[in-house]
Structures are given as C-alpha cells and as structure tokens.
Amino acid sequence: MSFNFIKEVITPEQLLKEYPLPEKDALLKKKRDKEIKDVFTGASDKFILIIGPCSADNEDSVCDYINRLAKVQDKVKDKLILIPRIYTNKPRTTGEGYKGIAHQPDPEKKPDLQEGLIAMRKMHLRAIAETGLSAADEMLYPENWLYVEDLLSYVAVGARSVEDQQHRLTISGMDVPAGMKNPTSGDFSVMLNSVVAAQTSHTFLYRNWEVATTGNPLTHTVLRGAINKHGQSIPNYHYEDLVRLISMYQERDLQN
Numbered sequence: 001m002s003f004n005f006i007k008e009v010i011t012p013e014q015l016l017k018e019y020p021l022p023e024k025d026a027l028l029k030k031k032r033d034k035e036i037k038d039v040f041t042g043a044s045d046k047f048i049l050i051i052g053p054c055s056a057d058n059e060d061s062v063c064d065y066i067n068r069l070a071k072v073q074d075k076v077k078d079k080l081i082l083i084p085r086i087y088t089n090k091p092r093t094t095g096e097g098y099k100g101i102a103h104q105p106d107p108e109k110k111p112d113l114q115e116g117l118i119a120m121r122k123m124h125l126r127a128i129a130e131t132g133l134s135a136a137d138e139m140l141y142p143e144n145w146l147y148v149e150d151l152l153s154y155v156a157v158g159a160r161s162v163e164d165q166q167h168r169l170t171i172s173g174m175d176v177p178a179g180m181k182n183p184t185s186g187d188f189s190v191m192l193n194s195v196v197a198a199q200t201s202h203t204f205l206y207r208n209w210e211v212a213t214t215g216n217p218l219t220h221t222v223l224r225g226a227i228n229k230h231g232q233s234i235p236n237y238h239y240e241d242l243v244r245l246i247s248m249y250q251e252r253d254l255q256n
Contacts, residue, residue: 009114012146019121021150022129029134033153033176036081040177040218040256046078050136050154050179052085057101059123062086063130070131083154084133088120089140091158102144117147124151139178142170143207152176157194159184159224168197169204173213177256179222186226186236188248195219199255217255221245 010018021029038044051069056062066084073082090100098104104111105119128134128151136154139145140161155178161167162180171178178198182191198219203212223236223245235241 007114010117015117015121015147016150019118019125021125025125025128025132026150028132029128029151029153032081032132032134036083036153036177037218039081040220046081048081048083050083050085050156052087054085054087055090055098055100056086056088056123057098057107059119059126062123063126066127066131066133066135070133073133082133084127084135085137086124086127086135087138087156088116088123089138089144091138091140091160093160100140102141117144120144121147121151124148139167139170142166145170145174146207149174154179156222157181162194163190165197166204168194169202169213170206171198171219172200172202172215173206173211174216175218177218177220178216179220181222181224182226182236184227186228186234188221188245191221192248192252192254195221195254195256196252220256 035044036048039046039048052065069082069084076082088100088102090098092099098107099111101123102116102120103113105115124135124137134151134153136156137148137152138156138158140158153176155171155174155176157167157171157178157180159181160183162183171180180191180194180198182188199215199217201213201215203210223241225233225235228234
C-alpha cells in the first residue's frame with residue numbers, strides 16, 4: 001500500500017474534554033466574536049487588524065507577543081479590534097519543509113500529528129487565558145476545524161487552498177469570519193468564486209459524516225499579492241486593484 005497508517009489520533013471530542021475552554025474565557029470569546037461580527041455586518045464602524053507572525057512555532061514566544069499586543073488593544077479599543085495571528089499550520093509551495101506546530105510540534109524531531117493537535121489547542125487556550133484575545137488561524141487542514149472551533153474568532157484560507165472544494169464547503173459551516181485569499185496567480189475571479197461557495201449552503205462528507213451547512217455570510221476576500229507570468233512577486237493592494245475588485249463584487253450577490 002502507498003499509505004502507512006501509523007496510529008489513530010485523538011478525536012475532537014476527546015481533545016476538547018482533555019483541554020476544555022474555561023467558562024470565563026468562553027464568555028470573553030463570545031463577547032469578542034460579537035464585536036468582530038458587528039464590523040463585518042456593518043453594525044460597528046471599527047476597523048479590524050489581523051496581525052502577527054506568519055507561523056506560530058513556540059508557545060512561550062507566541063504568548064509573549066500576544067501579551068504585548070493586548071496592551072496595544074487596550075489603547076486602541078475605541079477604534080480598532082486586533083486579532084492576533086496564531087498560524088499553527090504552514091502551507092508549503094512544494095510540500096517540503098516545516099509545516100507548522102500542528103504537524104511537527106518540535107521542529108527538531110519527526111512529525112507527530114497527535115502531539116501537534118494537542119500543542120495547537122494548548123497554544124490557543126493559553127493565549128485567550130492570558131490576554132482575552134481570541135485569535136486567527138489558517139485552515140490548512142479542513143478536518144482540524146473541530147479541534148479548535150470553540151477557540152478561533154477568525155479563519156484564513158490560503159492562496160494554495162482557496163480553489164479546493166473541501167476548504168470552501170467546510171468554511172460554509174463555520175460561524176466566524178473567514179478570509180479567502182486570492183490564489184498565487186492573483187486571479188480575482190477564483191477568490192470570488194470561493195466566497196460564493198462558502199456563503200452558500202451545502203451537503204457533503206466531513207469526518208465520516210454526511211453534514212449540511214447553512215453557508216457563512218461572514219466569508220470575504222483577502223488580497224495577499226501574487227506571482228505574475230514572469231515569476232515575479234507583485235502587490236495587488238493599489239487603488240486600481242481595489243477598484244477592479246469592487247467592480248467584480250458588484251457583479252455578484254455577496255454578503256461580504
């Protein structure tokens with residue numbers, strides 16, 4: 001066989017029972033989720049900043065950073081909502097290299113997915129407990145959502161994943177904002193198609209279940225730069241890019 005089934009990993013139910021979100025932190029997150037949602041629905045005129053390093057690979061360093069960020073949040077709370085990036089999954093262009101703490105909790109050792117799932121959840125739990133700031137994470141593996149669904153306030157779908165149907169359908173069942181990045185090619189239509197799919201209800205196979213979703217109206221686009229036909233990295237956040245994206249938005253019936 002091409003697959004070597006190494007071991008069966010812990011289920012989401014088991015992990016949440018072993019590492020639960022304390023009630024006081026759950027209440028903080030619920031309040032924060034409401035504040036974030038209000039921005040996306042237009043009920044609040046605050047701005048959202050999703051901020052932090054590309055990869056979260058050390059719990060102490062990550063929590064030190066977020067503790068500092070929490071002090072900034074207190075100063076700007078009337079105008080800004082800061083969502084720290086705790087990206088525990090690292091997409092790779094060629095599939096080679098470090099894939100994040102969820103895949104390899106100790107970069108000096110071999111991958112261990114079960115320990116990675118535990119490390120991923122513990123990092124998010126600690127960040128909320130110490131700072132009250134629930135975070136964003138990249139949904140590299142759609143099946144990982146249930147391990148952290150009670151912890152995240154924002155989900156990103158990367159440029160290499162945005163065309164994948166399972167990512168789009170999984171996002172359609174989430175109740176937090178989800179940012180769909182443009183693909184590495186920079187094609188806006190691909191990005192917008194992913195938003196259409198994620199805002200729509202679906203029935204599909206997920207973790208050995210037939211599931212039905214209602215669609216996620218908080219799904220939206222994220223401009224992350226691109227690579228042109230000459231292999232050069234180019235920005236796509238200039239005025240003319242935004243005008244073109246707005247024009248394409250107006251051609252579709254999107255909620256965000």
